[in-house]
Amino acid sequence: MDTDVLIVGAGPTGLMLANQLARRGVRMLIIDRHAGPSLQTRALGVQARTLEIYAQLGIADRAIELGKRGTGANLWAQGRWMARVPLGEIGQSATPYPYILILGQDDNERIMGDKLPDFGISVQWNTELVALAQEPGDVTATLRQADGSQRRIVASWVAGCDGAHSFVRELTGISFPGAPYEHVFYVADTEATGSMVPDQVNIYLWQEGFHLLFPMRGKDHWRIVGILPPNLRNEDVNFEAVVPSLRNEAGASLSFAACTWFSTYRIHHRGAAHFRNRRCFLLGDAAHIHSPVGAQGMNTGLQDAYNLAWKLALVVKGQAEATLLDSYEEERIPIARRLLNTTDRAFRLAVSDSWFAGLFRTKVLARIAAFAMSRKRIQRAAFRVVSQIGIHYRHSSLSRSLDGLPKSAPRGGDRFPWLQLKLRTDGAVEDLFQKCDDTRFNLIAIGQPLPPEGALGFGDMLRTHVIPADLANDKELARAQIPQPSFYLLRPDGHIGLCGVRLEAAAVKRYIAENLHLADRGR
Numbered sequence: 434m435d436t437d438v439l440i441v442g443a444g445p446t447g448l449m450l451a452n453q454l455a456r457r458g459v460r461m462l463i464i465d466r467h468a469g470p471s472l473q474t475r476a477l478g479v480q481a482r483t484l485e486i487y488a489q490l491g492i493a494d495r496a497i498e499l500g501k502r503g504t505g506a507n508l509w510a511q512g513r514w515m516a517r518v519p520l521g522e523i524g525q526s527a528t529p530y531p532y533i534l535i536l537g538q539d540d541n542e543r544i545m546g547d548k549l550p551d552f553g554i555s556v557q558w559n560t561e562l563v564a565l566a567q568e569p570g571d572v573t574a575t576l577r578q579a580d581g582s583q584r585r586i587v588a589s590w591v592a593g594c595d596g597a598h599s600f601v602r603e604l605t606g607i608s609f610p611g612a613p614y615e616h617v618f619y620v621a622d623t624e625a626t627g628s629m630v631p632d633q634v635n636i637y638l639w640q641e642g643f644h645l646l647f648p649m650r651g652k653d654h655w656r657i658v659g660i661l662p663p664n665l666r667n668e669d670v671n672f673e674a675v676v677p678s679l680r681n682e683a684g685a686s687l688s689f690a691a692c693t694w695f696s697t698y699r700i701h702h703r704g705a706a707h708f709r710n711r712r713c714f715l716l717g718d719a720a721h722i723h724s725p726v727g728a729q730g731m732n733t734g735l736q737d738a739y740n741l742a743w744k745l746a747l748v749v750k751g752q753a754e755a756t757l758l759d760s761y762e763e764e765r766i767p768i769a770r771r772l773l774n775t776t777d778r779a780f781r782l783a784v785s786d787s788w789f790a791g792l793f794r795t796k797v798l799a800r801i802a803a804f805a806m807s808r809k810r811i812q813r814a815a816f817r818v819v820s821q822i823g824i825h826y827r828h829s830s831l832s833r834s835l836d837g838l839p840k841s842a843p844r845g846g847d848r849f850p851w852l853q854l855k856l857r858t859d860g861a862v863e864d865l866f867q868k869c870d871d872t873r874f875n876l877i878a879i880g881q882p883l884p885p886e887g888a889l890g891f892g893d894m895l896r897t898h899v900i901p902a903d904l905a906n907d908k909e910l911a912r913a914q915i916p917q918p919s920f921y922l923l924r925p926d927g928h929i930g931l932c933g934v935r936l937e938a939a940a941v942k943r944y945i946a947e948n949l950h951l952a953d954r955g956r
């Protein structure tokens with residue numbers, strides 16, 4: 434076997450998977466047919482959940498330093514300011530990163546790519562996958578190299594992170610149903626001044642569509658994303674052609690000193706029928722593509738990689754049966770389908786050409802949004818969805834909640850909430866996320882002792898955390914609706930595997946055998 438995992442594609446998804454596998458000690462090869470990293474910004478919004486994952490990888494500070502925090506989004510309808518969605522304030526107790534970080538895809542790729550040499554890995558550029566042959570025990574991949582020569586490598590598993598036109602998807606015969614939208618998007622990198630609320634996202638709704646203005650690093654630097662007005666849809670347009678429509682609804686005060694990049698593109702909404710075919714997996718845009726409404730695309734690919742990496746690592750190292758890998762598709766397909774449906778509905782509403790939709794967008798939608806955003810509960814729910822901290826796997830075969838926990842408590846499959854607790858009675862308050870080791874399982878015992886060492890059957894795959902009784906801890910646990918006593922067994926990706934009231938070794942062992950498929954020899 435030449436390698437354990439062949440990662441095809443060094444976009445954000447492939448780079449995240451490579452980092453996550455490398456830090457877990459998995460042998461891998463990451464290839465890309467391009468000559469080097471992409472210079473196109475494309476995706477812009479880094480969500481809170483992604484930053485939490487970046488923090489575990491040790492790259493969150495660098496991302497935050499390079500990006501710009503969007504702490505709020507302002508909604509405008511036909512030139513009038515209607516509402517502000519206060520991202521920062523809403524998410525403050527839910528995540529260490531209560532904002533959307535405006536950081537271009539190229540910077541995200543650079544930061545993740547720069548991390549790889551720490552693990553002795555580098556991307557093999559100019560290397561294209563041209564054929565795959567799957568056998569019961571391995572996959573033979575044919576790669577075309579820069580000089581045109583071909584070489585064959587044998588891998589245990591192949592991860593197709595090769596984008597919307599995925600060759601891995603095509604070679605494995607997985608269908609990609611969906612359709613293109615008739616609308617044409619444009620992106621423009623501008624130096625602009627106008628009615629925009631500085632340092633925040635500005636959304637301009639108008640009779641014929643919308644424009645999003647993102648604050649970027651640098652003075653008066655705004656990224657504009659919009660749809661072309663219908664009369665320009667079939668033309669060869671440049672930035673000057675869209676300026677009149679922009680001024681029309683963002684106000685005559687909008688003026689541009691420069692436009693350094695302008696591009697148009699059509700988008701599709703499609704989801705792969707399967708995320709796995711025997712030894713090959715699909716992740717990121719290879720598995721799902723949707724409208725950029727909500728800045729979810731890149732973030733979803735990164736989470737696909739985070740979900741698959743710990744499972745692949747355990748299987749490759751012989752610490753889990755291959756059955757564990759079935760849960761990748763089981764958990765990630767529903768997330769992708771829900772995302773496709775919601776972004777599709779939101780997108781249709783945002784771009785429909787009908788007179789009624791235009792009226793709805795500018796007269797009704799903005800008012801509903803203004804009203805909804807004055808309600809704290811709705812704000813919090815919206816933040817959880819957009820930031821992706823609300824993604825859960827409650828229906829997964831890996832998720833189990835034992836009897837006795839109140840309904841309001843976090844359940845099996847949820848992302849374990851962000852808590853700041855005293856881990857020693859005489860110690861300072863600490864960030865539990867920072868204490869958890871995401872290359873292992875983490876067991877959190879609240880208001881009760883741990884079973885004797887070695888009794889749980891995880892070997893060295895487990896970190897334990899005992900939360901002592903303390904007034905400040907009581908308050909923080911109550912805020913997260915975590916009862917005392919209780920216990921939470923977290924998977925490496927921070928989602929709850931097993932939870933319950935009394936921590937008994939027999940229940941944990943049963944969970945390991947029945948749900949996690951951990952192998953005896955690995956422990």
Ligand SMILES: Cc1cc2nc3c(=O)[nH]c(=O)nc-3n(C[C@H](O)[C@H](O)[C@H](O)COP(=O)(O)OP(=O)(O)OC[C@H]3O[C@@H](n4cnc5c(N)ncnc54)[C@H](O)[C@@H]3O)c2cc1C
Pocket residue numbers: 441442443444445446447464465466467475476477478538560561562563594595596597599600620698716717718719725728729730731732734
């Ligand atoms: C103009 C534009 C604007 C966008 N704006 C947003 C946005 O605002 N928000 C958002 O969330 N998303 C946005 N997206 C979508 C976002 O860019 C994607 O979701 C993201 O790039 C997906 O990452 P990925 O790694 O899965 O795939 P990709 O970034 O497409 O990477 C795939 C990689 O695989 C390589 N590859 C392909 N085939 C092979 C092969 N046979 N052998 C070797 N290598 C191969 C390619 O060279 C490429 O580097 C935008 C997309 C576009 C085009």
